[in-house]
Amino acid sequence: GEDVEQSLFLSVREGDSSVINCTYTDSSSTYLYWYKQEPGAGLQLLTYIFSNMDMKQDQRLTVLLNKKDKHLSLRIADTQTGDSAIYFCAEIPGNYGQNFVFGPGTRLSVLP
């Protein structure tokens, strides 16, 4: 099966940058995604990147994609306490139709 891996925990101080890393397995994935889950809430699409891109920036969020190493990262600049959540990396493998494969999620804790 396909595996998406992430570190489970990350702690940063408010105002610092956070970098959440993800490795995926299917080089034919067309889209790669970052979802955010706040406590008691559903999954919120943060951003996604096409596999033919290597970087995408959206306000405080920067996504970097290294296709050779199958590595995806999400950088949050000026991290705020409201950014505390679980961040899931996800891919749609080439042979999986429209089915997402999620990583285990990285719990980001922002310390004051």
Add this chain to the structure above:
Amino acid sequence: EAGVTQFPSHSVIEKGQTVTLRCDPISGHDNLYWYRRVMGKEIKFLLHFVKESKQDESGMPNNRFLAERTGGTYSTLKVQPAELEDSGVYFCASSRVAGELFFGEGSRLTVL
């Protein structure tokens, strides 16, 4: 526009009982998906409807799980009889086009 809604938000049942989870997708979205996150592990795909037809049910764990989408609108996921290992959060998602999933807040199931 209303998002994906799920009911109940939390259900507590005893082993052997039956639970039915409901998902109302975003109006106009033909694609409806069920995912679940068990024991804080990865979010795993269960199945995918296109309108009222099951496009892919390869993720359904066993025959205790039954999903329906009569009329191509809302969907139900029934677990009968529930086992302890079924505890987790069941997410529903809908999409109009491939690769753009909108998730509900999830239904937390606790089996005692």
